[in-house]
Amino acid sequence: MALLAVLLAAGGLLVTSALRDTVTYYRTPAELLDDPDLAGHRVRLGGDVVPGSLRHDGDLVRFRLAAAGREIAVEQRGAPPETFREGTGAVVEGTLSSDGVFRSDHVVVRHGNEYRPSSPPVAPVDAR
């Protein structure tokens, strides 16, 4: 039983330390802009793709990510997933340069928990 307790304690420590690295999956634009220590470090930045900001420029994809009224211009190298579009959430991985542009090489789409048909239904109803 003592061995078991030690194993459980070690497991618990592992769990908490593993979760500490992962609990904040991404930073918001406000957190990144207000924390100068984060500039130049590789971080994940999350927000909504600002409608009208998306430009394809050869291999580069430019857009702005916004959350809670703050936004950051992003230059993403490499094609985003097919579900990537204006108005939906996205998380990019890269660094905030000194010119205020976030340069990323990885982008994932963050979608909500709402599900709607692609063509409007005859009578939109909420599931009860």
Added chain:
Amino acid sequence: MQASTVDLVADTASAAAARRTMAWIAGGLAAAATAAGAWLAPPDELQGDAQRLMYVHVPAAWVAYAAFAVVLMASGAYLIGGDLRWDRFARAAAELGVVLTAAAIATGSVWGHLVWGTWWAWDPRLVSTALLLLAYAGYLALRRALAERTGARDGGDHRVAKPAAVVGVAGFLLVPVVHFSVVWWRSLHQQATMLAPHRPPIDARMATALLLAVAAATLAACCVLLHRVVRMERRLAPEPAPTAERTPVRVG
């Protein structure tokens, strides 16, 4: 409740018939869920047809939670009453839960690849689910190790059952962590829809398909659980079971 549970795991022809009936109902529900998920429900506005993976992913995760709840209750019942039958329930439910957690991770990975654009992310929900899988795989490994060390038969010996029950109760602590990880922490994984306090909009046909799939998976899991416990008891019985009995139908 107690009486019907005992009846259903009895190794008799009538109990086997009852289990077969359950399996047929589960099969019918699964057929209805497949039809609803594949044809009745429309593709999602943002995610397209990839969203249909929800009708597999969510039931797998939900029934895995339920299986771990059975491990918790059966382990508790064993610790209180000392009946080894509850220990066998705990083991069978843990096996089921591990398989379903792995299925939830696999289907979630494909869904993530199609919609998020990544197979895996170091996100609180994904990491905690992987830990849940490890914890219960560890539980099963512990049972096996104890059985081998003591020479006891797994499912029929208190030397295995007692430590396993303690771990079986403790392991359940991870389930709320997994479920609420998307609420407590900032994650890539979306929050719950059907179990959300203020339910966000979901198309009625999608909700129907999802609920049918969850019902089918829950009942099918009950069938597998009962079948597994009966098989375990047959193997542990000193005398071989009478050959006249029919083997219950296996449900996938």
